[in-house]
Amino acid sequence: MTLLTIRGLEKSYPGKKALHGVDLTLESGKIIGLLGPNTAGKTTLLKTIAGLLRPDRGEIIYPGGAVGRAAKGTVSLLPDISIFPAWMRVRDAFAYFQAMYPDYAPEKAKEMQELLGLIMDSSIHAMSKGMQERLALGLTFSRLVALYLLDEPLGGIDPLGKHKILTSIVSMDLEQSSILLSTHLVKDVETIFDRILFLSEGKIIYTGTCEEIREQQGKTVEQVYVEVFDHVN
Amino acid sequence: MLTELKYAARPYLSQRVIAIAATIVLNLIFGLCGGTGVYGYAGNITAVALSALALCAVFVVNVIADLGAIRTLFCAPAGYFYALTPQPRWRVLLSRVIFILVWDNVTLYIALAGLLVQTSLLANASAIVGEISNSDVWLAVLLALYYALVLLAVFFAAAIAKGPLFRAPGRGFLGFLVFCAVIYAHSLLNLVLTPLSSASHYGVFTTITIQTGVNAGMIGFLILLVAELVALFCATAYLMERKVNL
Numbered sequence: 001m002t003l004l005t006i007r008g009l010e011k012s013y014p015g016k017k018a019l020h021g022v023d024l025t026l027e028s029g030k031i032i033g034l035l036g037p038n039t040a041g042k043t044t045l046l047k048t049i050a051g052l053l054r055p056d057r058g059e060i061i062y063p064g065g066a067v068g069r070a071a072k073g074t075v076s077l078l079p080d081i082s083i084f085p086a087w088m089r090v091r092d093a094f095a096y097f098q099a100m101y102p103d104y105a106p107e108k109a110k111e112m113q114e115l116l117g118l119i120m121d122s123s124i125h126a127m128s129k130g131m132q133e134r135l136a137l138g139l140t141f142s143r144l145v146a147l148y149l150l151d152e153p154l155g156g157i158d159p160l161g162k163h164k165i166l167t168s169i170v171s172m173d174l175e176q177s178s179i180l181l182s183t184h185l186v187k188d189v190e191t192i193f194d195r196i197l198f199l200s201e202g203k204i205i206y207t208g209t210c211e212e213i214r215e216q217q218g219k220t221v222e223q224v225y226v227e228v229f230d231h232v233n
Numbered sequence: 234m235l236t237e238l239k240y241a242a243r244p245y246l247s248q249r250v251i252a253i254a255a256t257i258v259l260n261l262i263f264g265l266c267g268g269t270g271v272y273g274y275a276g277n278i279t280a281v282a283l284s285a286l287a288l289c290a291v292f293v294v295n296v297i298a299d300l301g302a303i304r305t306l307f308c309a310p311a312g313y314f315y316a317l318t319p320q321p322r323w324r325v326l327l328s329r330v331i332f333i334l335v336w337d338n339v340t341l342y343i344a345l346a347g348l349l350v351q352t353s354l355l356a357n358a359s360a361i362v363g364e365i366s367n368s369d370v371w372l373a374v375l376l377a378l379y380y381a382l383v384l385l386a387v388f389f390a391a392a393i394a395k396g397p398l399f400r401a402p403g404r405g406f407l408g409f410l411v412f413c414a415v416i417y418a419h420s421l422l423n424l425v426l427t428p429l430s431s432a433s434h435y436g437v438f439t440t441i442t443i444q445t446g447v448n449a450g451m452i453g454f455l456i457l458l459v460a461e462l463v464a465l466f467c468a469t470a471y472l473m474e475r476k477v478n479l
Binding site: 050051052069070071072073074077079083096097100101102103 | 313314316317318319320321
């Protein structure tokens with residue numbers, strides 16, 4: 001089932017064009033890797049889908065045809081920066097999320113808290129970067145939406161933290177939803193992807209399923225990544 | 234919405250508590266000196282100067298506290314919560330506007346309330362026979378115009394800033410500046426008009442107080458407070474529907 005359709009998406013910042021006519025269709029039930037080097041436009045694409053940025057051209061058709069603010073109820077974004085005030089405890093962050101997002105699911109949140117090993121009375125300012133990332137992911141997944149957008153969820157995380165995060169991603173029930181995960185740490189996450197998109201200078205330059213890559217081409221995603229981007233550069 | 238406001242207010246609360254405490258102290262200075270210098274015995278320049286200084290300090294304290302509030306609500310990280318929520322835009326906007334404008338006014342209302350109590354007490358104690366002079370009437374008109382002006386300012390600020398202000402955090406710097414300018418224009422007007430409005434209350438409300446035996450100053454203050462809040466709600470509701478693009 002098609003979740004999201006993007007047609008001719010363009011976005012510019014002063015002096016720089018970040019997205020050059022992106023066309024994309026995402027189906028439900030998939031974990032999709034959005035891969036590309038720094039400045040490829042990954043964050044811009046995710047923020048535009050999440051409604052944080054307004055596209056200059058093109059259109060995004062959201063799950064269920066939602067428009068306006070209702071469209072924000074179909075996506076849950078994990079931003080690439082910490083969005084929690086340092087004074088909050090984990091408990092406060094979940095309570096705040098519950099107040100701000102009508103699609104917050106308490107049972108799902110509880111499940112994530114246990115899976116990610118979050119301690120509710122921990123103070124955020126005393127938490128390591130890895131624990132903060134786990135908290136952010138737990139909150140992102142505590143909403144019941146059609147599309148989860150994860151922007152670099154593994155940057156600067158230790159191996160145990162990565163394992164916990166990847167486990168929680170894989171544990172998601174994706175029957176009616178999908179995850180779009182951006183990263184340049186291909187090797188760490190390639191095993192969880194169903195499909196990959198390579199983004200370079202605001203354009204999607206390659207798309208394929210991981211099955212095709214592994215079985216037909218006999219390569220890893222990282223090998224294809226190196227080949228494609230080496231060719232581009 | 235209460236939970237949103239509770240969490241949004243948290244980092245701002247300590248600043249505001251300090252601001253309120255400072256305002257109460259400054260208001261005492263302002264009230265005592267101003268009462269002596271302006272309302273009681275005109276001509277005491279030192280008292281008037283101290284009074285003005287205290288009121289300026291109230292303004293500075295408010296500016297510091299307000300900057301904290303604006304940063305809390307509009308800048309990353311907290312701004313993300315507002316930018317990403319699918320809640321109806323009227324709720325998002327309302328919580329921001331209410332938060333800023335109501336909290337912005339808290340200390341100034343304390344100052345105003347102190348003045349009104351003081352003028353009522355002064356009037357009763359000195360048994361001044363109230364007569365509504367022309368200047369009192371003009372000051373009352375000025376007060377009404379002031380409240381209208383506040384509403385217009387909010388209106389225009391939101392209209393001008395409708396695009397950039399309410400978009401993602403980190404963007405819309407112009408809108409952010411416009412909103413800040415309006416907030417401080419509002420505070421500045423309060424600063425200038427509080428003595429005038431209290432003088433107006435002094436004349437009009439004192440007359441009513443003496444003639445009816447009811448503390449009209451306090452009642453008038455409460456009516457004005459409620460009126461401003463109701464008007465702000467209405468203006469915000471209009472903006473959400475017509476002007477503001479969230």
